[in-house]
Amino acid sequence: MAIQYLILLSRQGKVRLAKWFTTLSPKDKAKIVKDVSQLVLARRTRMCNFLEYKDTKIVYRRYASLFFIAGCSSEDNELITLEIIHRYVEQMDKYYGNVCELDIIFSFTKAYYILDEILLAGELQETSKKNVLRCIGQQDSLEDMEIFDGGKPPSFVSRDEACGRWCCDSYDEQRREIVSGPRPGIGQTSTQHWEESEP
Secondary structure, rough: OOEEEEEEEOOOOEEEEEEEOOOOOOHHHHHHHHHHHHHOOOOOOOOOOOOEOOEEEEEEEEOOEEEEEEEEEEEHHHHHHHHHHHHHHHHHHHHHHHOOOHHHHHHHHHHHHHHHHHEOOOEEOOOOHHHHHHHHHHHHHHHHHHHHHOOOOOEEEOOOOOOOOOOEOOOOEEEEEEOOOOOOOOOOOOOEEEEEEEO
């Protein structure tokens, strides 16, 4: 069971995300995207979600304004591929809260992270939703650490000399403390949490 590519396509035919698990030239990729998008966009709602394209099977499913299109080998089970697409959408929905096309456009790196946790070289790698969310949360915490450790902190953030913690001045001159470490919860895009501290 190997998926060769996964393409997220808008109703207008714009590619929102494309992941290739086989080595192809840019010209071949562009031809596949063009041909597959024409095939899928021309189909009516009540038509079958499986179709054949050259020596591959195209499995697609529409969620709101996006088409999730997977290309797999002709021997693969279409229903498993359809379930992988659905699992990917569920994971993104849990991570973003209620995922929409704009989330994928403006935060496409997270969409790729989630896909990379689910699929490895086109094969299903992780089926546990909790494990995928945990790994994405760890990646978020690493990114947050890089912001403060690798670069200069923002101007509104300063280190409290008394306790050595990062603090942020609020509008009413009270101090707010950044509590570091992962925070459990579905739909949070950051693993750091702001808490009110004693003035």
